[in-house]
Amino acid sequence: MQTYEQALEQGKEFLLLHDDYLIVSHVQPDGDAVSSTVMVGWLLSCLGKKFTMINEGPIPQRMQYMWNADQILNASLQPPPKQFQHVICVDCADYERVGKVTHWFADEANILNIDHHPTNNGYGKVNIIKDDAAATAEILYDLVEACGVAWDKEAATAAYTGLLTDTGGFRYSSTSPKVMKIASDLLALGVNGPELAERLLEEITLPQLKVLTRALNTLSISEDGQIAWVVVTPEDMVECGAQNDDLEGIVNYPRNIQGVEVGILFKVISDEVAKVSFRSAGKVDVAALAQGFGGGGHVRAAGARVEGPWQDTVNQVVERVKSQL
DSSP states (O other): OOOHHHHHHHHHHHHHHOOSEEEEOOSSOOHHHHHHHHHHHHHHHHTTOOEEEEESSOOOGGGTTSTTGGGOEEGGGSOOSSOEEEEEEESOSSGGGGGGGGGGEEEEEEEEEEEOOTTOOOOSSEEEEOTTSSOHHHHHHHHHHHHTOOOOHHHHHHHHHHHHHHTTTTTSTTOOHHHHHHHHHHHHTTOOHHHHHIIIIIOOOHHHHHHHHHHHTTOEEOTTSSEEEEEEOHHHHHHHTOOGGGGTTTTHHHHTSTTOSEEEEEEEEETTEEEEEEEEOSSSOHHHHHHHTTOEEOSSEEEEEEESOHHHHHHHHHHHHHHTO
């Protein structure tokens, strides 16, 4: 069985051995995905390597402050100019989460897979997977250290962003002593922690507030009070002027109700497709639940895309959760 340290060494060799890399994170990227993308780009720049950063869609505006985040290509806006032989996937729980960016991959591309999701099946030629890491940014911190590259404030800000967002402001159980030590080291490099917390955890847009109001008006709670869920429709998104990243955090509202074990957000894509986000208080492994619907994630936070009439999806998912309580 390969150790974490051996995996880091293999990752380092992958970065040093090749050139002209494609760096991609998962569709609808969150703070850890964007920070991991730019951290790898920054590390490769320090190593004198050529690289292209990309995502299936746009990067949320509120994350554009990170190093070269505005250089991350939107694959939905252009065809691939070529196909890349060497690919680095960050924070992608499974290969499908890369989305349409796979069109940019060469056949039999060499993939370095860096991730912290326990449902990751090791789809890379080289895999650095640490499922007890608080964020992929934590793994990348270790990779930067393994490469012996000196940190600067911009790289530190990106790393701190990933830790801050994936730990819910250092509140989740994944906030280990190591995470706090890394955060301390990054703050010592000049990271403005309070400013990032305000931007990423406190500040909300008006469309975000409007769509939250719509979602809360749909709140349903199971008879035993252990499951709570909300629904957001395409009409809600249009009428509120909301974007996908405006939905971030909404699932926590049903989950945070006293006595609720599992909170769920159903984002209706169409009459026949819904995205399901799960949050657990710890009693239910929602990663396993999500896998049952073709998704994945963490024990306490997971998601899946489910096909079929969305009203049926709501009933099926709620019944599946009930069976786990």
